[in-house]
Amino acid sequence: MNVKKQVSADNKVVTISVEERFDFSAHQAFKSAYVNENASGSLFILDLSKASYMDSSALGMILLLKDHVENVSGQLKIFKPNDAVNKILEIAQFHRLMTIER
Amino acid sequence: MSQVLGNAKLALVVDDSKMQRTVLGVLLKEEGYHVLCADDGAQAVSMYIKYQPDLILMDINMPVMNGYEAARKIKTLTHENSLCPLIFITSMATDQAYIESIEAGGDGILVRPFSPEVFKAKIKSIQRISDLITKNKVLQLAQQKDVELAEQLMSGVIEARNFAQDKIGILKKAATLFSGDVQLTARCPNGDVNVLLGDFTGHGLRSSIGAIPLSETFRTMTKKGFTLLEIISQVNQQLHQLLPTDLFLAAAFVTVSSHENTVYIFNAGIPDAYIFDQSGGIKQRVPSQHPPIGVLPALINDASLSVISVEETDRVVLISDGIIEARNPQGEMFDIERFERVVSAGISHGNITEEVLKSVNQFCQEMPQEDDLSLIDIPCGGWQQPHVINTSQVASEPDQTNTNIDAAWHWRLKLMGSRLSRVNPIPIAMNQIQELEGSAEHWQSLLTILTELFVNSLDHGVLGLDSTMKSSADGFAEYFLEREQRLKSLTEGFVEVNLSYYPLISGGRIIIAISDSGNGFNVKNYHGIVSKQQQYKAEHELKLSGRGIHLVSQLCESLQYSDQGNQVQATYVWR
Known part of the structure; x- marks a missing residue:
């Protein structure tokens, strides 16, 4: 499985990392990684440092995650996308919608 | 069995x-x-x-x-x-x-x-x-049927109604699993051309449900004379309401204005849009500046069009990501550099779409096509002026007997201050006319007249913009930016639109009177464009900036500016 989740001891930081191809095949795993994380005010980190490729359905999945994060009054950060993935985020102008740390 | x-x-x-x-x-x-x-x-x-x-x-x-x-x-x-x-x-x-x-x-x-x-x-x-x-x-089997339906809907129903299919080069090759690319072209009342290349997220029928409202809104608003930004804003709002969160439209919207020698581009989430010159050189790249359409409830505040001055021989080229991400058996991507080289070659051979398709096919060999391939190639020049009917014939036999009868109706709208920057009165006026008199082909000419006169009053009257700015090629972009800024900070001034309708025995007459709060302008350029010689001279003097008025004078029975130049009355007659 190329989607991994880690929750910090204090329950406040949820780190989801997607490796290799971030596309429609990750849909189910990606959704189940966050859907039950409802602690109010949590920080959600989407770690893309090991993702090599991303398509537009992945952009859609990130928007669903963003909806979820907003519902629990949390924060969303995208972490270290590589050049290819960052190019996709840039074309979609996602830095206008969320924090992207390179 | x-x-x-x-x-x-x-x-x-x-x-x-x-x-x-x-x-x-x-x-x-x-x-x-x-x-x-x-x-x-x-x-x-x-x-x-x-x-x-x-x-x-x-x-x-x-x-x-x-x-x-x-x-x-x-x-x-x-x-x-x-x-x-x-x-x-x-x-x-x-x-x-x-x-x-x-x-x-x-x-x-x-x-x-x-x-x-x-x-x-x-x-x-x-x-x-x-x-x-x-x-x-x-x-x-059911999914295959859905995909076929989606493809058929897109090409047979939606795109078959595109404008100028002979002049605008369109390359479209759907992936094995149709991937939601949509290409629309429509003609504005003033002869400009609006073009859209979009890429819905997802595959199959799911990715094409947004295409019907998209194409309806795009065509209807273009036809009614709304500006490109108004159309984009409406489409965005509509798709945001209609589509689930993870379904949206990456798209570039373009207006090619042949009579302004200008191209307006809005890129929301697709690869760079290009302006190529006739020798195949890249004049400009327009990168994405906005999240895809339908992601946000409204366009972001500083959303604006890129305004680019062009030559008649330039071409606008739009692509979705399918071409540059196409892979060969070694797993390499077609990529941007290769794409740009191929388009340049295509321009020298006189056919961009064919060259690109050939090159992508050669590159990918027998690899299955993962995403839709689409490209639109639009020439910047050679677009016809709209509906210049034989007005001299109409003008030579004015229907004097009817000038004194009462108008069937008057309609008036006065927009003050900041409302001017938010409301476009032209579609409102056209709606009123169509409500009262039904729809008809000749309203296209009327729409052109109203648009040109209103824009003149707003730009040169209320906003005080100098039309000579537009006479240099680069000046037009500068003019447009300045206009946006002044419009945003507008707090005072007005434009008033008056319409009076007189039915004739056959056809009718509409008198359009527009006044504004500005200081007017030097009227003598426009007065008495009567003789052929003067008309010829005027055409040359007016160049870029005067084309609108020249067009209006061709469409109207008469066109009169007040001495100060801040009131204009146009009479439009049809039979």
């Missing part, structure tokens, strides 16, 4: 021993099967063809044709959409028998001796797998 009535399944038992056939037949009947029997492989093949059973039990060693050979023949005859499981029954409990059975196309092997319970369990398990495969095939 099975020739047996009802829902019972049909089994074919193939064995040269009558006793074996009888035993297996009884067990199968207990499981609810109808049973057919064959004595050897050859007979099995012909019965398979005749009865299309749902299950085959096959002995291996038989006279005439053995079980392996019969199995191979049967498997080559099997339709892609039906699965008839084939189980070998044998007393040879060897690895070799097992391997050969599967290689011959068998779906399982049962080694004698076995109890009736084991036999029935085997039949149940193989039937379960067969049912799953059948179900899956049915689903696949």
Whole structure:
């Protein structure tokens, strides 16, 4: 499985990392990684440092995650996308919608 | 299909021993099967063809044709959409028998001796797998139909209504699983052309549901004379409301204005849009500056169009990501550099779309196409001016008898201060006219007149912009930016639009009076454009900035500016 989740001891930081191809095949795993994380005010980190490729359905999945994060009054950060993935985020102008740390 | 009535399944038992056939037949009947029997492989093949059973039990060693050979023949005859499981029954409990059975196309092997319970369990398990495969095939077929419907909807219904399909180069090659690319072109009332290249997220029917409202809004608003940004804003709002969060439209919107020698581009989420010159050089790239359409409830605050001055021989080229992300068997992408080189070559050969398609096909070889390939190539020049009807004929026989009759109606709208930057009165006025008098072809000319006169009043009157700014090629972009800024900070001033409608015996007359709070302008340029000579001279003096008024004067019976230049009255007559 190329989607991994880690929750910090204090329950406040949820780190989801997607490796290799971030596309429609990750849909189910990606959704189940966050859907039950409802602690109010949590920080959600989407770690893309090991993702090599991303398509537009992945952009859609990130928007669903963003909806979820907003519902629990949390924060969303995208972490270290590589050049290819960052190019996709840039074309979609996602830095206008969320924090992207390179 | 099975020739047996009802829902019972049909089994074919193939064995040269009558006793074996009888035993297996009884067990199968207990499981609810109808049973057919064959004595050897050859007979099995012909019965398979005749009865299309749902299950085959096959002995291996038989006279005439053995079980392996019969199995191979049967498997080559099997339709892609039906699965008839084939189980070998044998007393040879060897690895070799097992391997050969599967290689011959068998779906399982049962080694004698076995109890009736084991036999029935085997039949149940193989039937379960067969049912799953059948179900899956049915689903696949339904999905294939959806994909075909989506493609048909997109190309046959939506894109077939595109404008200028002969002049605008469109490349579209849907992926194996249609991926939601949409290409629209429509003509503005003033002769400009609006173009959209979009890429919906997802595949198949799911990705095309947004295309119907998109194309309706895009066409209707273009036809009614809304500005490009107004259209984008409306489409965005609509798609945001309509589509689920993870479904959106990456798109570039373009207006090519031949009479302003200007191109307006809005890129929301697709690769760079290009302006190429006639020698194939890249004049400008317009990168994405906005999240895709439908992601946000409204456009972001500083959303604005890129305004680019162009030559008539320039071309706008738009692509979705399918071309640059196409892969070859080595896994490399077609990429941007290669794309730019190929377009340059395409321009020198005179056909961009063909060159790009050829090159992508060569690059990918036999690799399956993962995403839609689409490209639009729009020439910047050579677009016709709109609807210049033979006005001299109309003007030469004015209907004097009707000038003194009462108007059938008057309509007036005065927009003050900041409302001017938010409200476009032209679609409102056109709506009123169509509500009162029904829709008709000649309203296109009226729309052009209203648009040109209103824009003049707003730009040069209220906003005080100098039209000579537009006379240099780069000046136009500068002019547009300045206009945006002044419009945003506008707090005072007004534009008033008055319409009066006089029905004639055949046709009618509309008097359009527009006044503004500005200081007017030097009227003498426009007065008395009567004689051919003066008209010729005026055309040359007015150049870029005067084209609008020149066009209006061609469309109108009369056009009069007040002495200060802040009031204009135009009379439009149709028959």
